[in-house]
Amino acid sequence: CRPIGTPLVVTKAEDNMLVELGGRPAFVQLRAIYETLDDHDKQLVKNSLHVGRVASEYQDHFEAGDFLVRNVVGADPETGVVAVGDLIRTGQTVQFHVRDAHTAHEDLQTLLTRQTQKRPAGAIIFTCNGRGRRLFSTPSHDAACLQQLLGPLPVAGFFAQGEIGPIGRTNCLHGFTASIALFEAAE
Structure with missing residues (x-):
């Protein structure tokens, strides 16, 4: 998978739900990233969106191989929540990814x-x-x-x-x- 956007700190999570990233609703952050993408990557977001969570927070810079990548299983624009196929904890660093x-x-x-x-x-x-x-x-x-x-x-x-x-x-x-x-x- 290839990272899109920048790494974000989970500021609120509930089980497998990303509620807030960087103090904003997770879906709002995802939409902001989506708007910066070219048409090809926008299509990948629609069909192959994932979230990578950093395996080790003890570093200053994160690269593609530093993330454990999981499926995005759903998103709710009304509540701003993004559901991930893994447990997510507040304080973790995550980054959206696409598979191509x-x-x-x-x-x-x-x-x-x-x-x-x-x-x-x-x-x-x-x-x-x-x-x-x-x-x-x-x-x-x-x-x-x-x-x-x-x-x-x-x-x-x-x-x-x-x-x-x-x-x-x-x-x-x-x-x-x-x-x-x-x-x-x-x-």
């Missing part, structure tokens, strides 16, 4: 390119069922990207509805992600 194929592809390429081990002997890939043809125009996008950057190598895996992976130093359950385990050859 281009960013997902770039993120996967960046992570695979950073892979500094020797060439892997094989891999297991766990890809969200919200990826594949639902996100990309071709089937098996993530496996093909893995083969292109690190292959050829044997790959097994499956689609899931939740993938485990790190955010900072904490392992979390993610959605709309790909988790990959790379194996070294036996010596």
Whole structure:
């Protein structure tokens, strides 16, 4: 997912409801961000809006990988509340995100390119069922990207509805992600 707008402090929350962000109703903040977006991103907000909450507040600057991203499950313009698929606490830092194929592809390429081990002997890939043809125009996008950057190598895996992976130093359950385990050859 790609962040939109700026990080905001949750000034009022109730369970999974964002009530206020930065002292203003959450929906008002979202609408203000929406008005700054181009037409493409406005469409993504309508179909692929998420909220990322910072995994570790102990830093001065937040980047895309610092957020645990969750679905926006609803919004009420009258009350100003935005409902999120996670518990939210007052005082947390959040940022709205959108999900798009281009960013997902770039993120996967960046992570695979950073892979500094020797060439892997094989891999297991766990890809969200919200990826594949639902996100990309071709089937098996993530496996093909893995083969292109690190292959050829044997790959097994499956689609899931939740993938485990790190955010900072904490392992979390993610959605709309790909988790990959790379194996070294036996010596």
